[in-house]
Amino acid sequence: SALASQKAHVQKGSANVVNNLGKIEWQVMKAAGQVAVFLEASLPLPAEAQLYMHFGCLSEDSQGADDWELPEEPIAGSTPTGDGRAARILFEGQARAVLKFGKVLPATLVFDLYAAGPGGDQYIRNEADEHFQIGVSGQTSSALTSEQKLARQFVAAETRHTHWTHFQRLCMVKDLFTRPNPLNQVEAAWIACDLRLASQKVLEWYRKRGYQPKDMAHCQEAVGGAMAQAVQAASSPTVRALLRLAVRCVPRGSSSGGDDIRHGILNIMRNHGIKEGHRPGIECKFIEAWHQKLHTNSAPDDIAICEGYLAFLGSGNVDDLWRTVWENAGLSREDLGKMCQAGWRNDGHGLNVHPLHLPQLTNDMKGYLHLLKRVHGGTDFQALAEACKGQYPDHGAECMAFEILHNRDNPFIMGKIVDLRGRLKEAAWKR
Secondary structure (H helix, E strand, O other): OHHHHOOOEEEEEEEEEHHHOOEEEEEEEEEOOEEEEEEEEEOOOOOOOEEEEEEEEEOOOOOOOOOOEOOOOOOOOOEEEOOOOEEEEEOEOOOEEEEEEOOOOOOEEEEEEEEEEOOEEEEEOEOOOOOEEEEOOOOOHHHOOHHHHHHHHHHHHHHOOOOEEHHHHHHHHHHHHOOOOOOOHHHHHHHHHHHHHHHOOOOOOEEOOOOOHHHHHHHHHHHHHHHHHHHHOOOOHHHHHHHHHHHOOOOOOOOOOHHHHHHHHHHHHHHOOEOEOOEOOEOOHHHHHHHHHHHHOOOOHHHHHHHHHHHHHHHOOHHHHHHHHHHHHOOOHHHHHOOOOOOOOOOOOOOOOOOOOOHHHHHHHHHHHHHHHHHHHOOHHHHHHHHOOOOOOOHHHHHHHHHHHHOOOOHHHHHHHHHHHHHHHOOHHHO
16 A cells, blocks of 8 residues: 555554453554555454444534534545434455545544444443544643633634534533532633624524523523623633623523424414324414424524514515514525534525414414513513512612513623612512
């Protein structure tokens, strides 16, 4: 081979299999701009069994051995499997496998052995019951500072991850908030930058991954609470100022009602005879696509989408839909077309399709809009303000609470919030 015919740099390694059931050895050969990994396995397997290498790649930005992805360039003889983050290649004769990389090299090759036979299938790890790892290229994570690791975590998630949504973004931010030590300036700066860019739709919200509405609702509430605690425990005024920059980018709302989003749209479709999957009925591609998004990628954007759809139902002019969504959420038709990537049926158009005019849906959609606002938009604040009527310290505090409620999107309302907190502090013991 070309690698063998020229002077090559060879890196050798080996590892025992869990419970000392066998051994695997490898050689990483680098020559003439090419890199190949040769593996040899020695395992006591039945003759009819097949042995595979179930592998993925870690970049220099990866945070752990489970954060693997497919190679950026396909490897001859390998087949993607599972959730699309791993691939498999067969060991010929249960003994040998070769992986040849192109110009783009991973920092680390991570893998398990996968044995398939008449008696069943089994994943096999190393003697520590962890993934096997082979260094291919790149700087090891141990050589990076904590600030560099954090930077690579954010950059890798936003630019390299194949599957990434706003839900995963909020989970990443929540993990930073829940660390034992208070946030430092670098961490607060990354949180503010990431959330503000996402809020302005500069970063992607729907990249080939789904989640349940109840998970998003819970995460939103958790991030909001964690941010409030982080601001209170901030180690410096700079950290506090950075976090306040991100406050408006954290979805308001509560964890209640997440499942109702999924069931609510289904009930509307069934009550009005709208086609759902294989169920016959009125075919509206917009409703069908939006229903899929609500099941797999429910987000604050759905409030503006529902408002736009109601505007269309009221006028019959589809331009009112696009205009309302743009004015209320800054979403273009191109942005709508990028949604619904995680559904079972993705025709590439997403929500950028003309809906049927079904004015009979108006009342049900108004109720559904209220649900979306409760989960994603913070109408629980309204319920709280109403419930506290007659229990405020004075009439002025009650009026101020409703003024804050109705102007909560105004950045200049912050002063009144501080004033109200001061007035309520003396009465807090009553609740």
